[in-house]
Amino acid sequence: MEDIAAALSPAGLLGQLPFLLLIAAILSARVDRTRRLVATAAAVGLIHALAVQGSPVAALWWGLLLGAALLVIGRGVVADTRSRFSEEEEGMLRGALSSLPRSRARHLLDQGFWLNGSEGDVLVREDEPVSHLYYLAQGQAQVMSHGRRIATCGAGELIGEVAILSGDQATATVVLDSPARFWCAPAAVLQPYLLTHEDVRHALEQGFAVSIKNKLRQSNERIAGAGGAVTEPAGVNQV
Structure with a gap:
């Protein structure tokens, strides 16, 4: 009982807090958050010691742990400060x-390139492998x-996101409706890159989820407007 009372005392809780913070750091999917949690754990542990x-x-x-964490955080801040982006990339x-931290985003963007597209250009073909991930800037x-239009992709949206991760064939075709400017990888x-950069993959998955929700919403609105039942359209989440 004395051990339990000591563990639950203010001093005991302060001594346990660094280990809880380290567990949270291990579980965090974001590199910058992991580093901050480790630094905080080390600072609390130093105070307790x-x-x-x-x-x-x-x-x-x-x-020593605090110094190492601060050194890594400092390097990240310097890398973020030195990273440069065009106006389109800032979008x-x-x-x-x-x-994503700016330096990590810069590294990802360097895996692809920017292109201009014309009306009628096909980015993704139904029942064929998705060869590129696209980000539509304009x-x-x-x-x-x-053969039926089920959704529209506008500026700021990703195209080909889920199929890139799964390796499945596209179940819809995406055709430019106007002159466009886009980034593609x-x-x-991209697939082997994401396998070795888990933090980037996690960030893209978050962006993918927002993109998919937008496509499903547009598809459901179009179906409802036509008098049909609102259901999840087959294939929209694979574009």
């Missing part, structure tokens, strides 16, 4: 890549399934 335990050895190790940072595209480059 000095003020409560009076242990120079524990203080040394917590201090991606505010949208699909909003959860312009508009139609999403067609079995080949699936052959």
Whole structure:
């Protein structure tokens, strides 16, 4: 009982807090958040070692961990500061890549390239592998399934997102409805890249989820407007 009482005392809870923060750091999918949690855990551990335990050895190790965490955070801040983006890329940072640090977003964008498209250009073909992931910065595209228009993609949306991750064939065709400007990354480059950069993959998945919701909403609105039942359209989430 004395051990339990000691663990639940203010000093005991302070001593346990660093380990809870380290567990949270391990579970975090964002690299920048992981680093901040580790630094916070080390700072709390250092305070406990000095003020409560009076242990120079524990203080040394917590201090070394804090210094290492701050060094890594500092390097990230410098890398973010040095990263440069065009106006179009800044749009991606505010949208699909909003959860990525700037340096990591710069690294991802370097895996693809920017292109101009013309009305009628086909980006994705139904029942064929998706060869590229697209981000539409300007312009508009139609999403067609079995010859019917089921949704529209506008500026700020991703195209080919889920199929790129799953490797499945597209179940809808995407055709530019106007002159467009877009970023694209080949699936052959992006798929292995995402396997080795989990934080980037997680950030893209968040952007994918928003894009898919928009497509489903547009498709349901179109079906409802035509007097049909509102259902999840087959294939929209694979475009």
